[in-house]
Amino acid sequence: MASTDIRMESLTPPSTGTPDKLAAAHPTSAAKKSRRKIWIGITALVSLAAIAGIVIAVLISQKVIRVGSSSSNSVSEAAATSQAAEGSSGGGGNNNNGGSPPQPSKTDSGSATNTSGGTSSPIKSNSPDDEDEDDKDNEPEVVCPSPSDIPKSSKGSYYDTTSWLTLEGFNCTFTTNTIGSLPLVGLNSSYSNTARANPQVPPLTKPWGSYAARPARGVNLGGWLSLEPFITPSLFDYPRSASIYDEYGLTLHLGPEKAAKVLEQHYATFITEADFRDIAAAGLDHIRIPFSYWAVETYEGDPYVSQISWRYLLRGIEWARKYGLRIKLDLHGLPGSQNSWNHSGRQGKVNWLTGPDGPANAERSLKIHDKLSKFFAQERYKNIIAFYGLANEPGRDHDINLLIQWTQSAYKIVKDNGIDASQVMSDALRGLGEWHGRMTGLGDSMVLDGHEYVIFDNALLSKTHTQKIEFACQIWVDQITGSMNTATGFGPTMVGEWSQADTDCTQHLNGISNGARWTGTFFNGSPACPTGDKQCSCDLANADPKDMSPEYKLFLKVWAEAQMDAFEKSWGWFYWTWKTESAPLWSYKAGLEGGIMPEKAYERDWHCDKPIPSFGKLSEIL
Ligand SMILES: *[C@@H]1O[C@H](CO)[C@@H](O)[C@H](O)[C@H]1NC(C)=O
Ligand SMILES: *[C@@H]1O[C@H](CO)[C@@H](O)[C@H](O)[C@H]1NC(C)=O
Ligand SMILES: *[C@@H]1O[C@H](CO)[C@@H](O)[C@H](O)[C@H]1NC(C)=O
Ligand SMILES: *[C@@H]1O[C@H](CO)[C@@H](O)[C@H](O)[C@H]1NC(C)=O
Numbered sequence: 001m002a003s004t005d006i007r008m009e010s011l012t013p014p015s016t017g018t019p020d021k022l023a024a025a026h027p028t029s030a031a032k033k034s035r036r037k038i039w040i041g042i043t044a045l046v047s048l049a050a051i052a053g054i055v056i057a058v059l060i061s062q063k064v065i066r067v068g069s070s071s072s073n074s075v076s077e078a079a080a081t082s083q084a085a086e087g088s089s090g091g092g093g094n095n096n097n098g099g100s101p102p103q104p105s106k107t108d109s110g111s112a113t114n115t116s117g118g119t120s121s122p123i124k125s126n127s128p129d130d131e132d133e134d135d136k137d138n139e140p141e142v143v144c145p146s147p148s149d150i151p152k153s154s155k156g157s158y159y160d161t162t163s164w165l166t167l168e169g170f171n172c173t174f175t176t177n178t179i180g181s182l183p184l185v186g187l188n189s190s191y192s193n194t195a196r197a198n199p200q201v202p203p204l205t206k207p208w209g210s211y212a213a214r215p216a217r218g219v220n221l222g223g224w225l226s227l228e229p230f231i232t233p234s235l236f237d238y239p240r241s242a243s244i245y246d247e248y249g250l251t252l253h254l255g256p257e258k259a260a261k262v263l264e265q266h267y268a269t270f271i272t273e274a275d276f277r278d279i280a281a282a283g284l285d286h287i288r289i290p291f292s293y294w295a296v297e298t299y300e301g302d303p304y305v306s307q308i309s310w311r312y313l314l315r316g317i318e319w320a321r322k323y324g325l326r327i328k329l330d331l332h333g334l335p336g337s338q339n340s341w342n343h344s345g346r347q348g349k350v351n352w353l354t355g356p357d358g359p360a361n362a363e364r365s366l367k368i369h370d371k372l373s374k375f376f377a378q379e380r381y382k383n384i385i386a387f388y389g390l391a392n393e394p395g396r397d398h399d400i401n402l403l404i405q406w407t408q409s410a411y412k413i414v415k416d417n418g419i420d421a422s423q424v425m426s427d428a429l430r431g432l433g434e435w436h437g438r439m440t441g442l443g444d445s446m447v448l449d450g451h452e453y454v455i456f457d458n459a460l461l462s463k464t465h466t467q468k469i470e471f472a473c474q475i476w477v478d479q480i481t482g483s484m485n486t487a488t489g490f491g492p493t494m495v496g497e498w499s500q501a502d503t504d505c506t507q508h509l510n511g512i513s514n515g516a517r518w519t520g521t522f523f524n525g526s527p528a529c530p531t532g533d534k535q536c537s538c539d540l541a542n543a544d545p546k547d548m549s550p551e552y553k554l555f556l557k558v559w560a561e562a563q564m565d566a567f568e569k570s571w572g573w574f575y576w577t578w579k580t581e582s583a584p585l586w587s588y589k590a591g592l593e594g595g596i597m598p599e600k601a602y603e604r605d606w607h608c609d610k611p612i613p614s615f616g617k618l619s620e621i622l
């Protein structure tokens with residue numbers, strides 16, 4: 001009530017406009033009349049304040065319930081207003097506990113709580129109309145539960161929506177329902193498939209058709225749900241003595257509570273709805289979303305943050321849907337680490353298929369796929385999940401027969417659970433040629449995924465600018481065409497990762513502080529830039545595109561377009577990656593902003609049939 005009084009006092013004088021109103025010392029009848037007027041005015045104001053409060057509370061509840069520090073002021077102010085409003089209208093009855101910040105909106109028509117008297121009752125329309133700004137009236141009014149609405153048994157669990165960092169884009173209705181034992185909470189039941197990414201491709205309601213005839217043009221959302229030091233160095237900014245090289249080390253160091261906070265903050269802010277919008281605006285039509293097994297579950301001894309990334313994955317798919325983008329799911333980190341690299345979660349040793357717990361972890365991965373495929377077999381995913389990836393980059397050293405056996409088991413589980421989308425298997429960094437004649441006979445339901453880079457191999461890295469473009473247009477095209485041949489190769493093939501980088505100079509790219517092959521600082525190798533000597537320098541490679549010479553920018557654009565052209569001989573490509581904190585040659589977004597990527601992925605200046613332009617005085621050593 002105190003806050004109501006204060007509010008009234010500050011509002012009253014300007015609106016009544018009677019300077020003498022409080023000066024009346026003795027109540028004459030005129031004075032009484034003017035007092036009545038004042039009282040009517042005050043009552044009107046209180047009602048106005050109440051209505052305003054409710055409106056603000058409802059608006060806030062539709063956007064964000066829990067807000068970070070940046071906007072917390074306005075939210076708690078609005079929350080106070082809404083409380084005051086409910087107090088004065090005699091409704092309410094939901095008390096906020098002292099500890100947590102006040103919740104602006106708190107009733108849930110479905111649960112045991114109360115809706116306060118004067119407010120309009122929530123309309124449960126299931127208008128599938130996605131976010132049509134004109135359709136505000138048809139949008140259901142969202143009322144979210146408060147902590148006291150969450151059953152004791154679910155408090156603090158994944159299902160407790162009041163414990164989430166943000167409710168933006170999430171359905172806040174409490175539910176413990178699962179499909180394939182994976183939670184549905186946070187997901188809207190209504191959805192619309194009418195969007196199309198751009199005029200070149202069909203809307204989600206229509207089939208894509210042949211990927212051989214219309215290759216996918218996509219990006220990865222790398223470093224988002226599966227961390228990678230070079231993409232977000234800020235998360236790994238610790239002294240070397242802390243020995244933090246990967247998500248395992250980071251979460252172990254932070255401990256469960258802090259790790260959950262830090263990672264959720266990252267999930268909620270690194271990729272937002274605007275990114276999906278911008279991806280579609282760039283003329284791209286597919287998104288590969290890497291995520292790791294801890295989105296599904298963790299095992300004893302795991303420091304990983306369990307499950308929180310799951311809801312961000314689901315929300316990401318819905319945002320992709322809103323912009324007509326199709327999805328390639330990518331299980332990037334498997335139990336035990338399938339490749340010993342930092343992006344599998346834990347670098348060092350492979351403990352999947354082989355290693356002390358190899359067989360157990362292979363079995364766990366199959367169970368993960370059982371759950372995932374049951375979940376994604378839902379009708380709502382049929383038109384949007386175009387590709388289902390089984391395992392990102394199993395290491396080169398796996399016994400190929402064991403790997404094939406595991407892949408076949410996984411394939412069967414996923415297929416039997418009702419996933420009709422093409423499944424995807426990695427070439428396991430062996431090169432596409434290694435798979436000629438292996439794992440064939442599955443037709444379009446299995447796609448071979450090669451990741452094509454010229455920078456992790458000294459022989460390719462040391463090629464000149466022009467030679468790199470030739471390599472893409474000739475060697476990669478040959479390899480892809482060979483693989484796509486169902487009689488003599490593998491069959492459906494795609495390029496799930498590639499980048500514009502022409503050196504390995506990016507900070508932490510080769511692991512935290514491991515240096516670069518380009519300059520010979522990577523494990524004391526010799527410099528691998530084209531001159532192969534001390535002149536090799538990384539000075540320019542990490543520059544902002546706006547500081548690059550026009551010749552270098554021209555090369556980078558042609559280099560990107562050459563790769564796109566080459567990879568479109570396959571079922572399509574996915575750039576690695578959409579966004580980085582500080583590595584422009586690994587960020588499609590930064591490339592667009594810097595003018596070194598085509599404005600529309602489907603409208604390009606250069607293709608492999610054209611002569612390679614001269615890059616003027618561009619130095620081969622940067
Ligand atoms: C709802 O509110 C009314 C009046 O404010 C009260 O009488 C009633 O008991 C409340 N119901 C519940 C379920 O809290
Ligand atoms: C889910 O529905 C709510 C309320 O209608 C809306 O605010 C939210 O944006 C939707 N989420 C997504 C991902 O579309
Ligand atoms: C929110 O989730 C609940 C429970 O799953 C569901 O009944 C409801 O329809 C969902 N709301 C929207 C807007 O989809
Ligand atoms: C870390 O990941 C990058 C690719 O993102 C890879 O090139 C590098 O080899 C990895 N380093 C280690 C030590 O795992």
